[in-house]
Every structure is written in C-alpha cells, then in structure tokens.
Amino acid sequence: MENRTYTADAEPGESVTVAGWVHEIRDLGGIAFLILRDTTGKIQIKFEKDEMDDDLVETGLNVARESVISATGAVEEEPRAPTGVEITPDAVEVVAEADTELPLDPSGKVDAELSTRLDNRTLDLRKEEVQAIFAIRAEIQHAAREQFRELDCTEINTPKIVATGTEGGTELFPITYFGEEAFMNQSPQLFKQLIAGSNVERVFEIGPIFRAEEHNTPRHLNEATSIDFEGAFCDQHEAMDVAEAVVTAAYEAVNENCAEELDALGLAEEFEVPTGEFPRLSYEEAIE
Template sequence: MENRTYTADAEPGERVTVAGWVHELRDLGGIAFLILRDKTGKIQVKFAKDEMDDDLVEAGTSVSRESVVTVVGTVEEEPRAPTGVEVVPESVEVVAPADPELPLDPSGKVDAELPTRLDNRTLDLRRDEAKAIFEIRAEILRAVREYFREVGATEINTPKIVATGTEGGTELFPITYFGEEAFMNQSPQLFKQLMVGSGLERVFEIGPIFRAEEHNTPRHLNEATSIDFESAFIDHREAMDVCEGAVRAAYEAVDENCREQLELLGLADEFEAPEGAFPRLSYGEAIERVNATGELDEQLVWGDDLSTEAEKALGRDVGGHYFVTDWPSEIKPFYIKDHDDDEALSTGFDLMHPRMELVSGGQREHRYDELVAGFEQQGLDPDAFEYYTKMFRYGMPPHAGFGLGAERLLMTVLGLENIREAVLFPRDRQRLSP
C-alpha cells in the first residue's frame, strides 16, 4: 500500500495512513476508540463524537472486530494511550469486514483449545503470543543457516518424492507417480551423502520430511522440518561439534534478537543459552545412569532402545543437553559406520534435551562392500538403492553428519507442551486440513 505507515513508526505531528485489523472497540459515550493492529503493534484511533462528522464516527465505531480497515489521520501525543500516541482520523475505510461471530478471540481475552486454534490458524496467529512463536522459529532457522554457512557448508535441496525409502520399514507414505509406486521421503540422508561425494563436500538442508508413524503424541508429527548437515572428511566426533554449535547458535540468536517475543511468552526472565560443553555419554554409561535413577519399572539391558520414560529419567539426571554415543550397531541404520576396533559398536550418536531426543547422527559407512553388507544385514535389497550404492564405487570420502528436528528444537527452546504449537499447519493422523 502506497504511503502506508506502520503503527510502530507513527510519530506525533505526522499525517499518516495506517492499515490493519480492528483489535478492539471502546465506546465511552461522547468519545470512542478503535484499536488498530498491524504486524508491528497497535495504535489508538480517537473519535470525539461531538467534534466529528457523524458518518466518520459511524464508520469507525460500527465495524466488527477483526475487520480490515484503513485510517487516514493525524498522529497526536496522548500519554494515556497504550503507546503514547493516537490518531485523530480524517477517514476510515472498511477494506474487508469480518463476521461478528469469530471462532476464537484473537485478543486472547478468551482462551481457545488447541484444536480450535489449529482449525483457525490464520486467526490464531493474530494473537501476539502465537505470532511470537513463529517469529522465534524464523530467527532460529536464520541463525542455523548462518552458522552452517560460517562452517563452510553449501545449502542444498533434495527430492521429496523418491522410489525407495531412506530407511525402509513401514513408516513410508506411498503415492502414485505416473502409474508407478513412489514414496514421500523420510529423510534427505541418502542424497546428502551423495553430495559429500561431489565437489560440494560439505552441505546442509532445511526441508520437510514425511513419516507414516502411528504415534499420536504431543511430540510426534507425520510431516516435520528437518535440519540436516553432512560433511566429507570428518568423523562422528567432529559432527557432534557442529551439531552442538548449531544448537548454541539457535539459542544465542533467540536470546539476542527475540527479547520482545520472549517477553510476550513470559520467558524473558528465565531464558538463557546453554553453558558449557554438552556431556557425551556412551550408550553403556547412559544405560547405567538410567538404571541408577530407580525410576523405571524394569531395568534396561544392553540392546534396549531408550524409552520415553528412560529419556526423561536420564534428562533429569543430567540436567541439560547431552549426547548419547557408541550405540549398539544392531539398532542403528545400515549407513552408520561401526567402530573399526569393535564392530558391535556404531559411531551413531543422539543429541538429547532433558525432555526428548533432538538429533540423530553419526559417521557414515563410506566403503562400498561394507555398505552393501549393511543393507543385507538389515533385510534391505541393495539393488533397490542402486542409484545410491553405485556412487560409493567411484571414490566416496569418509563423512559424517546429523539430522535435527526443527519443531522439537523450537519446542524445547520455548518449553512448548505440544509440538503442534511449533507448526503452522500440522499434519498428524487426525489432521489433514487446513
């Protein structure tokens, strides 16, 4: 809109055109106020009824909340106004009227259940608190991208429609692709490995992944955003260094650049970036520490995965972010390299927040024969992945990397109770619209 002034930029003495939504109407008899809201904040529009044209007063005071309006007028200083200024209008145009009956209250005075909010996400994000979450999400992704660039990685985009699943199994969404069966990709894993064998060497991607999981919990989604990194000529330890750096970059950016949003969410006083190096516990040490807490009904034994209860018990014991390393080879994917001196142990690692797992990573198997053998050991057909395996015959360097769940990162950074609060339009077993 030509000559539009954002509400946050309105200064006393200026003649402005402000545009946005009707946040609230207050009629005090001889005087009325329209509170106009845009992306930068709110501003008060004053209607002195005895001093203004009746049509102007009618236009500004009969409009329903959440209607889109344009107001032309003069900004005056008013210490009693919420922002210290108000607009004395010359004209009010109702650009798009809103139905008087709203499915939820964008002012936040009346709470709405999460399903109602998700069903009406556009209205929901007119609330300052909901908007703040996604402003923070954007800042996290910006900071992570910048960090990856600083460590020399090139951003890539890999296919989301594939002929075979990254890890096989039942967690695949099949689709019909010109009469043939195809799948929505579970992960960019295989493609980013192919790129470390190219001239790019070090790459990252932030993009959607799809998993047909049966879980329907506050921390599972069927479409999520994965933050992936992969690099040639590094091992799993160096990959953990990069992983820790990326998470720190996210926290530090929020701490530095999102104080207003943290204030809206009630987190400004308690929010802080992690301090000190993230502990690195071997899988064996993790099992011992979980068992020592005495919080599980049954003791874990070697080869068990860490259940949700085990993760929470260990998280409370550690008290911050930590890595679990040296997982048993049998419970890690085929592309994870085993330790050279102990084939029973893999180089796989997970980064854990006290509440949940955030990252899965490791050093990858770069030797062709060993890679093919890994497929066969896990019951997968190497021929179905020939596009991937054949490149390992043409000089694939040692490499390592990880995948970080963007929504889980945001969920733990802000202490959100449900991962769906971190997604604009969640996809889970019950939700395919909007």
C-alpha cells in the same frame, strides 16, 4: 499500500496512513477509541463524536472486530494511550469487513478448543503468542543457516518424493506418482551423503520430513522440519562440533532478537543460552 506507515513508526506531529486489523473498540459515550493492530504493534485511533463528521464516526465505530481498515490522520502524543500516541482520523476506509460473530476470539481472552483453532487457523494465528512461535522459529532457521555458512557448508534441497525409504525402523507415507508407487521422504540422509561425496564436501538442509508414525501427543513426526548436516572427511567429533555450534547459535539469536516473543510465551525468565562445552557420551556410555 502506497504511503502506508506501520504503527510502530508513527511519530507525533506527522500525518500518516495506517492499515491493519480492528483489535478492539471502546465506546465511552462522547469519545471512543479504536485499537488498530498491524505486524509491528498497535495504535489508538480517537473519535470525538461531537467534533467529527457523523459518517466518519459511524464508519470507524460500527465496523466489526478483526475487520481490515485503513485510517489517515494526525499523530499526537497521548500518555494514556497503549503506545503513548494516538491518531485523530480525517478518513477511515473499511478494506475488508469481518463477520460480527467470530468462531473464536483472536485476542485470546476466551479460550477455544484445539479443533476450533485448527479449523479457523487464520484467526488463531492473529494471537500474540502464536505469532511469537513463528517469529522464534524463523529466527532459529536464520541463525542455523548463518552458522552453517560460517562453517563453509553449502545449502541443498533434496527430493521429497522418493522410490524407497532412506532409513529403517520408520513407516513411510505411500503416494501414487504417475501410476507408480512412491513415498514421502522421511530423511535426506542418502541424498546429502551423495552430494557430500561429490566434492562439495560440507552440506546442510533445513526442510520437511514425513514419517507415518501414529502419535497421541501434540509433538509428532508426521510432518516436521529437519536440520541436517553432512560432511566429507568429518569424524564423529567434528560432526558434533558442527551440531553444537548450530544449536548454540540458534539459542544466542533467540536470546538477542526475540525478547518480546519469549515474554509473550512466558519463557523469558527460564530461557538460557547454553554455556561451555556440551557433554558427550560414547555409544557404550549411552547404552549403559
């Protein structure tokens, strides 16, 4: 959208156009407030009914929650507003109107069953705590990639449709591949070994894996994201050094860049970056 300003960047004294989702509407009689939400936060839009055009007020206050709108107007300081500023609109446009009856409450004030959340994932993803998970996940992957690159690793992307399994002890998802039997890959193990042994030496992949394992918990391996490393001329200690560096880098990045997300998930106080060397056990010690 041309000339759009994110809510977090709206400064007093400016005339801006903001766009996002209608988070909440509070009608107090002669004055009403619409809270607009975008990816950077929220901003208050003020409607003084007796001083504004009736059509403008009707457009802004009759729109359903979670509708997409844009609003243009002057930004003013307002200490009582959620972010310390508010917009007095000159124009409001409804870009996409939402149903008045939503299947779940994106604000999270009313809980919904898991099946309802999954059936209406677009709405569910608008919750602050759900978006926090995506932000932390993205930060982990970014930090892992940066650490692998510092360790002179080359990122690879291996096939996910294969003719045979690469690991024993796990069930495979069978598929039909142009009339032939094939499977969803449960690990990049064989491919990364081939590439590491082809003079590339150190490789890593962050990608999906598929395992046909029955489960009865919210954590399972049917479809997961795996962080894999393979290195030529690496013994077990060097491989553990790499794994330790990547895990530590991920924790450090989340600690530095995801404070708001950790708070949204109620993890801010208990989250700690690992310090010191990780304990290492031999195979015999682990078995014992």
